[in-house]
Amino acid sequence: xxxxxxxxxxxxxxxxxxxxxxxxxxxxxxxxxxxxxxxxxxxxxxxxxxxxxxxxxxxxxxxxxxxxxxxxxxxxxxxxxxxxxxxxxxxxxxxxxxxxxxxxxxxxxxxxxx
Amino acid sequence: xxxxxxxxxxxxxxxxxxxxxxxxxxxxxxxxxxxxxxxxxxxxxxxxxxxxxxxxxxxxxxxxxxxxxxxxxxxxxxxxxxxxxxxxxxxxxxxxxxxxxxxxxxxxxxxxxx
Numbered sequence: 411x412x413x414x415x416x417x418x419x420x421x422x423x424x425x426x427x428x429x430x431x432x433x434x435x436x437x438x439x440x441x442x443x444x445x446x447x448x449x450x451x452x453x454x455x456x457x458x459x460x461x462x463x464x465x466x467x468x469x470x471x472x473x474x475x476x477x478x479x480x481x482x483x484x485x486x487x488x489x490x491x492x493x494x495x496x497x498x499x500x501x502x503x504x505x506x507x508x509x510x511x512x513x514x515x516x517x518x519x520x521x522x523x524x
Numbered sequence: 525x526x527x528x529x530x531x532x533x534x535x536x537x538x539x540x541x542x543x544x545x546x547x548x549x550x551x552x553x554x555x556x557x558x559x560x561x562x563x564x565x566x567x568x569x570x571x572x573x574x575x576x577x578x579x580x581x582x583x584x585x586x587x588x589x590x591x592x593x594x595x596x597x598x599x600x601x602x603x604x605x606x607x608x609x610x611x612x613x614x615x616x617x618x619x620x621x622x623x624x625x626x627x628x629x630x631x632x633x634x635x636x637x638x
Contacts, residue, residue, distance in 0.1 A: 411594065411596040411601070411609065411610065411611055411612070411615060411617065412608075412609065412610040413594065413601055413603065413607055413608070413609050414607070414608050415606055415607055415608065416606070416608075437608035438584050438608050438609075438610045442610050443610070443612050444582060444584060444610055445582055445612075445613060446560065446561065446582065446634050447560065447561050447584065447632065447634075448584075449584055449586070449608060449632075468558060468559055468560065470552050470558060470561065470562075470563055470632070472563070472586070472630065480525065480527065482525040487525070487527055489527065492529055492530070493527055493528070493529055494526075494527070494528050494529065494530075494551035494552050494563060495525065495526065495527050495552075496525065496526040496552045496556050496557070496558055497525055498525070498557050498559075499559060501525060503525065516586065518561065518563075518584070518632060520560050520561075
């Protein structure tokens with residue numbers, strides 16, 4: 411059994427095409443022995459966003475703090491603390507922080523995409 | 525894309541050997557098209573608990589509200605809002621609400637164990 415909290419998890423800036431103001435933590439992942447999927451946590455600064463892209467893996471999300479938008483293709487959906495999201499495989503999507511405070515969300519993926 | 529909140533998800537009492545005061549919700553699951561794993565949410569009343577058992581599937585948890593104990597075999601570990609947990613396959617475990625308010629936690633499992 412592993413028990414941890416976000417303030418114990420290293421935060422790493424994410425640098426990739428189309429991304430702005432995003433850091434990543436992995437409270438539960440492969441290194442811990444999680445055999446099938448991992449919990450990643452992304453923090454988006456105000457004005458920050460993830461890439462507007464698609465990929466083979468799904469995302470299962472829970473919004474921990476803040477508010478913003480989830481883009482489903484070109485359609486924005488408001489998201490806020492307490493929302494659960496499913497982004498299906500190959501759906502074009504993007505998370506945007508349109509608020510004044512950090513947008514923090516869990517993003518669970520199969521281990522291969524951790 | 526699916527976006528939902530706990531108050532939109534049906535809460536079902538869980539009846540099984542060794543369980544007390546537990547309801548279950550599934551904000552993201554197989555019915556939504558999640559292909560590999562699901563988000564279940566359990567609410568334990570004060571004094572409530574899950575079975576003290578083990579099984580083939582892992583649990584990945586996030587504590588949404590309240591406090592209690594996670595049993596690792598016969599060893600209790602305090603848990604509270606904001607904790608992330610990994611219960612590995614075949615580990616004997618139990619969640620107990622030792623607080624005065626509901627203990628609410630996310631419990632992600634492979635789809636077959638939803």
